[in-house]
């Protein structure tokens with residue numbers, strides 16, 4: 263496809279009667295003498311160009327998007343409508359509380375809903391994503407220990423954890439201590455015990471973990487951590503697997519983040535805005551970022567007056583549009599949030615059972631909302647997990663998460679979410695079986711995939727390190 267510069271055909275895209283009429287107020291010296299080299303096309307050509315470009319993108323509206331851990335569920339379009347209501351879109355973030363009652367009420371109600379769903383005692387909606395929530399949570403943990411003059415330095419993190427966990431703890435000055443997983447893919451509790459001393463501030467856990475497995479010893483873990491004077495941080499990226507069934511408070515966690523853009527169906531991807539609200543237990547409330555949204559029975563207000571607050575972590579209302587969408591989703595689903603959990607878990611188990619004959623399954627147990635296969639059997643034929651992922655693109659599916667979690671070689675991490683029909687799941691299963699078959703009979707076909715996408719293989723390292731973003735003749 264040509265760039266819009268190459269398509270330029272000197273057609274005027276605008277139709278002003280007298281070109282210079284509206285420029286009268288400019289003095290001669292300020293007037294541009296030469297053309298600035300922008301493409302010249304008619305409106306229709308411009309529309310077609312961008313429509314064609316957008317058609318080349320893959321998105322959830324176009325096909326199956328089983329990106330493990332990322333929870334690419336469908337985002338109901340009514341949420342978009344609500345987020346674009348004029349009163350929300352045009353509200354100036356510096357308007358006084360009296361003139362921002364609708365927005366503040368929505369935020370307050372969302373906080374209350376998230377308190378109920380997570381079991382936590384207080385919530386901040388400020389963080390812009392999960393990783394940002396982790397950073398906020400670890401800052402709160404740090405400040406808590408400072409407040410009791412306990413200079414703990416270490417944070418335990420299971421080896422199956424998402425990379426943002428150690429990064430966030432490290433940014434707060436903690437030393438990272440990895441905890442091993444046992445043969446069942448869960449935290450090795452004996453190893454955990456051997457690491458405990460009075461220098462351990464916290465453990466960061468994801469439950470279900472990134473293998474899609476529920477940590478069955480979580481209650482024992484929270485007991486021994488608390489006996490050690492340590493806190494427990496809950497990475498809630500997989501919260502969509504437990505919603506309505508249990509919550510981090512019942513499991514003994516002290517701080518939690520949830521990714522609204524995963525569990526509560528708001529858009530994400532492409533670096534777009536998300537939101538990673540953080541919940542804390544009562545004793546950590548005083549350290550929350552400001553402002554906290556409060557209601558005195560009469561008026562909703564932003565309270566900046568929290569003596570021990572860690573400060574602000576995001577300007578103004580946070581990613582407000584995302585909060586509106588998440589609140590709409592929660593209201594719309596009501597008690598059915600629990601059903602979303604059930605269907606997400608059912609869908610993952612269905613695909614897992616159908617595929618385990620064709621791909622090796624390192625942990626052959628019932629999973630939660632996602633599961634991890636390994637492409638080791640196919641690797642023996644010269645077909646890597648990356649090749650399998652690329653070949654899936656020919657089958658109208660977005661590749662799943664690959665090579666994560668790190669503890670599984672050639673990992674393929676599949677999360678169907680609850681929003682897919684059985685027909686769609688079956689279609690994906692068929693494609694995966696076909697690829698397994700090709701790996702045996704015609705490996706080159708998989709190795710040279712994708713065959714049907716606008717761009718074949720790109721040099722991902724080069725693309726990230728030296729992005730070439732400008733058109734030069």
Ligand SMILES: *Cc1c(COP(=O)(O)O)cnc(C)c1O
Pocket residue numbers: 331332391392393394424426427468472497499500521536538
């Ligand atoms: C997605 C994810 C994160 C990070 O969340 P972002 O919203 O992408 O910053 C952290 N942990 C796990 C397990 C995740 O899946």
